[in-house]
Amino acid sequence: MKILDRYILVQYVKTFLSVFTVLMFILVLQAIWLYIKELAGKDLDVVTIVKFLYYSMPVAVPIALPLSVLLAAILVFGNMAENYEFAAMKSNGISLQRAMRSLTIVILGIGFTSFFFANSVIPWGYLKQRNLRQNIAKVKPAMVITEGVFNQVGDINIRVEEKSGDRGQFLEDVIIHKRNPKKTGNFTVIKSERGELKSSLNSNVIQLVLYNGNYYDDLQLKDPVKQRNLPFVRSYFEEYTINVDVSSLNDVDMDEEAITDNHRMLKMNELMIRLDSFDRDLKTGMKTYRENQHAKWKPEYFNRAVASDLDTITTFSNTKNFFADLNNTDQSRAINAAVNKIRNQKATVKNRLEQMKREEKRLATHKIEIHKKFVLGSACVILFFIGAPLGAIIRKGGMGLPLVVATIFFLAYHFINIFAEKSAQQGAMPAWLGAWMGTLIIFPLGIILTYRATTDQGFFDLSGTIKGWFVAKKASKAKTAPSQ
Structure with missing residues (x-):
């Protein structure tokens, strides 16, 4: 060198x-x-x-x-x-x-x-x-709770409008969705003006004390009439205490790798494998959806589907054009049923398009990576x-x-x-x-x-440009000046 x-x-x-x-x-x-x-x-x-x-x-x-x-x-x-x-x-x-x-x-x-x-x-x-x-x-429950969004803490889903205190333990405008172990879903909603998280550093159970709120519990009744007349039970409380099991929060493995499927975490060969899988799933899903839609909107299938909504009619002389066999009342009902089915289908197509956009965006994101x-x-x-x-x-x-x-x-x-x-x-x-x-x-x-x-x-080259501009300006003035 x-x-x-x-x-x-x-x-x-x-x-x-x-x-x-x-x-x-x-x-x-x-x-x-x-x-x-x-x-x-x-x-x-x-x-x-x-x-x-x-x-x-x-x-x-x-x-x-x-x-x-x-x-x-x-x-x-x-x-x-x-x-x-x-x-x-x-x-x-x-x-x-x-x-x-x-x-x-x-x-x-x-x-x-x-x-x-x-x-x-x-x-x-x-x-x-x-x-x-x-x-x-996951280390501290108070820190897990983010303002303005729902956060999963133990068996409750909690949202707070504002936090305060040196540990974020004082909560304002609290909304809780509580999971019922005997039922599938969250049927209990608790709202309170304020709350406080009370627990020791080494405790596996924290106390959430709520003040001035309401307790809503949805009733899952088999009788639709009773369900419509009595959808839920509400009770008011001045102070309500919830014990939340946070044993998993006090025993956190910092080296645990639970998230491994983000596109930024994958090597090139892994991205290629996922791209092939996403592309195959997208094409298969589109083919299946297209075939189902073509079959669903054949005249015979559509007429039969509309006729099934008219429970008072059991037989038709012409299944391909059953509308002619209906009286005025049933014709009106058939039209309404057809309109509803088209509206439902329109919403289904819209959801399918949004799903396709998400899948195509996922494909593009992996290709870009x-x-x-x-x-x-x-x-x-x-x-x-x-x-x-x-x-x-x-x-x-x-x-x-x-x-x-x-x-x-x-x-x-x-x-x-x-x-x-x-x-x-x-x-x-x-x-x-x-x-x-x-x-x-x-x-x-x-x-x-x-x-x-x-x-x-x-x-x-600004100097030459500016110089040329001044020379041209001077020459122009010389031509227009009156002779003496």
Whole structure:
């Protein structure tokens, strides 16, 4: 390796590692801030906190790695251009492409390695972090209860409007659906103005004390008339105590992995297997649904279905056109029955369409995840070929302008990817295009910047444009001026 190659390589690697470390630190802190509600007040030990930070690091790599490649390239080449090192190299016949040769090999190695990282380490990080968050959420019952949504605690489903107190033990506007072990379903509803969670740290049973509320219990009667006249029993209470078994909350295994089917947790071969399974199930379901609908809407079947609603009529002289055999009253009933069946069928079709959209979105999400494993490495390579010539063009080192330029470019790339992925999940574009949209847009930009940097052109030739505008303006005034 020549001295020049070694010099540029050392400068880039040092800058890249520094930038990557700082960005990882910032993104891990962001993860803590994002999940602070799930972590605070849990009396977690140091080992669990360190595990959470450790598992959050691979999750942050898809953002930190491309941005580090881009920013390090701008900083290194901008600093070299500012110190006229490129001018010295060009005077000795060394072009920008020659100066980038050693780094190109390194960046290609990073891009190639990032695929294996995205296929193994990043899914592992998602798996560990998501399950650790799930296990942490089980530690304290008060912390399991989230404001504004229903939460399962023991054998009750509870919703609170607001929590207060140092442990979140004071509850406001409480709604509880209580499970009945002798019945299937939740037939007991309890509403109260406020409540309080009382329990010791090591107790397997907590006391939930409710104040000023009502107790509703649905009555499951066999007689429909009695059920309609007496649907439920209501009673008022000033204070009501519920004992909830939380033994499972006090014995939480932090290493348990209950969630393993998220698309971000799967490797490429696992995603391919699931895609084949989803695609086969979707086609089989559509075929079965189509056959059932065709059979259901044949005239003979539909007439027979409508006739079955007319319980007062038992025989028809013409089953294919039974309507002609009916009197006016039964004709009206038959029309109403047909209309109701069509309305029900319309609702069924609507639900089926929504189900199809969910299944297609699931398919698109898994396809995008496969492509994203290749996108990470490609983005690193392309962003390097944007950052290196861009640094040579702006000719500015340090953390000022290069940081601003790198942030703008990366945010534009990142937001394009987000919007494209969302559009692909909604079916607006193919899944592969949604995953590669940002990369395809910045690829021509890398070519243009490399060309302009090697030909000593600026990014925007504003000076020539402004100068030409002033010359044209001056000439125009000279022509219109009156002669003296």
